[in-house]
Structures are given as structure tokens and as C-alpha cells.
Amino acid sequence: MEQAILIAGPTASGKSALALRLARERGGVVINADSMQVYRDLRLLSARPSHEEEAAAPHRLYGHVDGAVNYSAGRYVEDAGRLLAELPPGALPIFCGGTGLYFKALTEGLSALPPVPEEVRARIRAGAEGRPAPDLHAELALRDPEGAARLRPGDRQRILRALEIHAATGRPIGAFQGARIPGPLAGRPWRGLYLMPQERTVLRARIDRRFEQMIEAGALEEVRALAERGLARDLPIMRAHGVPGLLAHLRGEATLAEAIERGQADTRAYAKRQITWFRHQMEGWEIVAA
Template sequence: MAPTLPLLVVTGPTASGKSSFALALASRLPVEIITVDSAQVYRGMDIGTAKPSADERASVQHHLIDVVDPSEPYSAARFAADAAPLIDDIRGRGRLPLLVGGTMLYLRALLEGLSVLPPADPALRRALSAEAETLGVPALHARLAAIDPEAGTRLHPNDWQRIQRALEIHAVTGRPATAAYGAATTVPRLGPILRFVFEGPERAVLHQRIADRFHRMMREGLLDEVRALHRRADLHPQLPSIRSVGYRQLWRHLDGELDLEDAVEAGIAATRQLAKRQLTWLRRQPRDRRLPEDRDLAIAHVIEDVGRLASERPPRQA
């Protein structure tokens, strides 16, 4: 039996150039791209999520873009459930599945599994949201810190999405969310995996790229894109879609909380913080191969590793 085709994983911080690298890699290897991005899954959120263009999607098959409406939450568990069969389908076509993106929780859910947690409870979430509107998110963060000190320390007092989920888990299970997340996981069997990190340029250059990209998005119509979402009665700032970097800052501008210049600067600052968190996570993955910024050399490294794995008998298993 021929060795199983490897699953390729390319991660890196936002604005590092990993998406363009993946497209360049697709010109040398028969890949299909599975996007690992918690914002690109939402329809109608195109400019601010830096989705690949129509031409780019026509040149290389992309998966898990425009999956759901912004009114519908999309989770790491759902991503893992959606991505696993895609990997098999792509291999079945004789092609290499290539995971590309920077949503590390999604990646961890797929590659390492997630703890078995209770499903979302819509009624409980509505009740918690009503409390947050009345008391403020920091008050509910203080409540969480009292029942789960580790989560209280780890989560920012305004990180409503995660605070709400932690309170929901405690209410449903009677256990702190920290304990629930630490429970045993079911790790999916994904066959041989080659993992690469595309860190991009040094921090100062990356920060400038982030600022330049945000200003370019504004010129391309990002504010109008957010305004169209803001007009919808079914969307609100507690939804995961609207909490995406860039969208939540411009939403605050449209709510009258920030002037436009401050909202843009807040969006740039939030994107830089995201890049910092991504780099911190990636540096804790010592087994991942670091790719040089030189694109041709990085592609050569990936091709070399694919060739080496293909010559192994039997293939390594995840």
C-alpha cells in the first residue's frame, strides 16, 4: 500500500505572508488549502479578514471560507469536525491537504483534540448577556475569578466571549472551566503530518506591515463593509464574528464610542497584540520546522520534507 499523503500545516502570525507563501507553494506541489481562520469562515466579511481574491481561489482550491453567516457562532470544535473529513477527501483526490492560518485554537482542536465540553446553552447565554448589559462585563469577570481563579487571571476583563463560555461551563457542569478544559481529550487520527512555521519579518517590520495593511483595507472599503453589518438587526458586538480584530473597533466607531482615527489606531493595536499572542503560541511548538523568510528557500524546505516523508516505510502516524 502506498504511504498516506502527508498533511501539511503552515502557521504564522497575521500579516507574516503565510497566505501568499501557500499560494506560491501551490505552484510547486499539488495542494488544496484548508483555511484556519476564525474570521474568514463568515460570509460578507471579506476586506477586514484579508480573504484570498476570487482569482486566487480559482487558481487553488480553498476550503472553509464563507462557511456561515456572521449571526451564527463558529467554534474550534466545529472547525475540527469540518476539517477532518476534508483532509480525507483531498487525499482521496491524490492531492496534499494544506492547513494555512493563524487561529491557533482551531489548529489545536484539529491536531490535538479538545476536551469534551457541554454544548452551548442559548437560554443561559441570553441570561448572561442580559447581566453583562446591566452590570458590565468586568463584573461578570469578577464573578468568574471568584469561582475559577486561573481563568480569571488568564482572561482579560473585557473578553466577553470567553468569560461567557467559562461561566456557562461552570453553570452546566458545576466545575470550573479550567478543570473541564484540562480533562482528557480525544485526539483525531490524521496520518502523517508535516508542520511548518512561517514567522515572517522581524517585529518592527511586521508591525509596520500590520499598520500598512489596515490602512489599505480602509481605502478598499472596510468601513463600508462594517457599516453594512452594523445595519443588520440580528448582529451585535458580543458575537464572535463582530469581535474579530478590526471589526469590533470600527463597530465601536459606528456606535459613537470612538472617532474614526482612534478606531483605526485601536484596530492596528489589536492586530499587533494578536500577532504577539500567535508568536508566543508558535514558539511553544519546538517540533515545528521554522521556515526562512526567503520564499524560494522556504518552498525548497517544504518540498524536501515531503520527499523525505514519501521515502519512509511505513509513514509516520499522527
């Protein structure tokens, strides 16, 4: 059985370039493991591989989801599992991305949470529209105190998920988190590489410059097209790094310079969280200087 390669690291650490090089050298298939690069609406702002890069080696699970979809880790492992089963013999799977939860789901599986009917999900999301995350957290604390205690008051998506589970089943989310569904890589050999920048100042400079390059390449027009769709503000794509600030600029609430600065700051903060996640959650990975 071909050993899978997993490449993780903070944003702008060079993951995609390494994955592409390995794919070309070893006949591999680059498989996305980034929660924003699944969306077709944001090629530029999510730093998806370019058309030229995708033509240089097979790339899968990039841009295959519409922005109106609330894509989840559960959906991701289903897609990844099907893809692995369809790969031709000898093809090297190279998972590449910055979403730690996706890698955990691939290797360790997910809690066996029950499905939530779409009408229940829509009702919860509509009721949460415009409400700050701490208010939703307080509501969850009334319905599921133990579940709320395990979540940060600002973790909007997981709070909503817990509210949806409670609304659909009448039970706390913790009642379902003991049993686990094995991940697609369970029982399969894999090697995890984590690209760790040696100098944080260099990483911050890369992030800032890349965001400016995204704007130069047309990221503002990409967000303008997204805004014209009128999607719900709670959808993951509407909270992608850079989107809130650029939307504020398009509404006349911020200058472009302010929007760029906000996008850069949000991305730098995200990179810091990614590094923290690795240190606490991803055992057995090799650290590679980036």
C-alpha cells in the first residue's frame, strides 16, 4: 500500500510548492486539506494553486464546493475517502493544507455526530444571523452547559453546530462524541511533514506581501462577485481571511488600505493559531524548516 504524505503548516509557509514538487517527482496526486480552498468562489483569496500549477500535476478537492454550502469536516472525510478509493494503483496521495482538523479527521476519524435535517440547520442559522458569537454561546450554555463549557465564546461555527445537534435530537453534543468513525487513512501508512518557519518575522512579511499580491491579481473583484450572490453572513466562505474587510470596503465602510491591513492582520493571527494547534494536536509529525 502506497504511503500517503501529509503536508501541513501555517499559511504562506510553502506547502503547495512542496506538494507540487513531490507530485511531479514521484507521480503523486495533490489532495487539498484546506477548509477555504474547497470553495470555487475564492481561488485568489484562499491562495489555491494556480491553473498552471494544477496543470503540472493532478490536483483534487480544490474548488469543488459552491460558496453557498456550509462544508464540514465530515463532508471532507467522505470526499477524501471516495477519492482515495478511486486513485489508480501506485498513485501517491499527497494531502496538503493548513486545516488541522482535516488532518486529524483523516488520521484519527471524527465523532459519530448524528445528521441534522436541513430545515433544522436553516432555522438555527437564520436565528443566529446578526447575533454575536458570545450571545449564541450563552444560549448554548442554557441548553447544553457541558457543551458550552468546552467551547470558546468566540467559536461561532462549533457553537452553532452544538445548537443544531441539540435542536435536532434534544440531547447535548457530548452524548455523541464518545463513538468515533475511523478516518480514511486509518490502517494506512502515512508520513506527516509540518513546515515550520524558522523566523516569525519572515513569515509575517510573506503573509503581508502575499495579501498585497492577491489584491493586485484581482481578489477585490473576486469578493465583489461573492457579495453579489447575497449569501448568508454565517457561511464559512463569508468569514474567510480577507473577505470581511474587503466587504466593508465595498460597502464604503473602510478604505482599501484599511481592508488590506485588516486582511493581513487576520491572516497573521490565523498563522499563529495554526502553529499553536500543531504543537498541541499533531503528534508524530516531522518538523521541516520553511
